[in-house]
Amino acid sequence: MAEHEEKKHEESLMEKIAEKIHGHDSSSSSSDSDDDKPSESSIKDKVFRLFGREKPVHHVFGGGKPADILLWRNKKISAGALGVATVIWVLFELLEYHLLTLVCHLLILALALLFLWSNATQFINKSTPHIPEVQIPKEPVLEFAMALRFEINRAFAVLRDIALGRDLKMFLSVIAGLWVLSIVGSWCNFLTLFYIVFVLLHTVPVLYEKYEDKVDPFAEKAMREIKKQYAVFDAKVLSKIPRGPLKQKKKD
Numbered sequence: 012m013a014e015h016e017e018k019k020h021e022e023s024l025m026e027k028i029a030e031k032i033h034g035h036d037s038s039s040s041s042s043d044s045d046d047d048k049p050s051e052s053s054i055k056d057k058v059f060r061l062f063g064r065e066k067p068v069h070h071v072f073g074g075g076k077p078a079d080i081l082l083w084r085n086k087k088i089s090a091g092a093l094g095v096a097t098v099i100w101v102l103f104e105l106l107e108y109h110l111l112t113l114v115c116h117l118l119i120l121a122l123a124l125l126f127l128w129s130n131a132t133q134f135i136n137k138s139t140p141h142i143p144e145v146q147i148p149k150e151p152v153l154e155f156a157m158a159l160r161f162e163i164n165r166a167f168a169v170l171r172d173i174a175l176g177r178d179l180k181m182f183l184s185v186i187a188g189l190w191v192l193s194i195v196g197s198w199c200n201f202l203t204l205f206y207i208v209f210v211l212l213h214t215v216p217v218l219y220e221k222y223e224d225k226v227d228p229f230a231e232k233a234m235r236e237i238k239k240q241y242a243v244f245d246a247k248v249l250s251k252i253p254r255g256p257l258k259q260k261k262k263d
Contacts, residue, residue: 068220083217093213100206179249 072078083089102108125140132139173182195204219226 068216068223072216081212081216082220083213089213093210096206096209100202103202104200104206 069078069082069084072081079085080089080092102113103110125142129139169181170185172178173185176182199207
């Protein structure tokens with residue numbers, strides 16, 4: 012009897028140990044699975060996106076009607092805007108029509124038609140044309156002026172920092188951008204440049220949104236190569252350039 016009770020006691024102990032081991036394995040496996048989940052999400056979060064964006068392209072452009080037009084959400088409006096820009100470019104650039112001449116001719120035509128229509132109604136016994144009173148609202152103009160003021164002040168602050176020698180990388184970027192812009196300006200006038208930018212805004216974002224999964228890996232490789240070359244250039248050239256007093260104080 013004693014031996015039988017000892018065997019039962021040993022079996023119960025073995026069962027408890029097995030349950031503990033099984034519980035530990037299940038908890039460890041669940042913890043491992045939980046650990047895998049954040050790792051997968053972190054991998055997804057680490058996917059390279061062009062310009063470091065974290066939102067879809069539509070949200071980057073504001074998510075409103077301008078974004079809908081640029082990304083061709085409404086094809087009729089987008090095609091109409093591109094068509095109007097093309098007509099304006101053809102009139103002013105190819106046909107060499109001047110803006111002031113066009114505005115004056117349109118005003119002459121509109122005023123002549125309205126004047127004749129208003130006088131003709133007296134002979135045919137019809138009501139005069141209803142011309143609505145047009146006034147520019149105050150709030151949108153103030154909002155636009157405030158936004159423009161903010162952007163101009165920010166540009167002045169960046170230019171001031173560059174002029175004081177506080178950001179060498181920004182200085183080189185601005186110089187390179189102005190140099191490229193000067194070359195493009197020698198090829199075409201401001202209207203043609205504005206039209207090219209307008210066409211690019213109506214084509215590049217929608218193409219990028221469509222093929223972003225293919226463009227982002229290529230852009231990641233390009234950014235790595237640019238950073239590598241910039242590091243070499245910084246080590247061989249930029250690091251040897253003496254910094255201004257403001258830069259030295261900032262380092263100290």
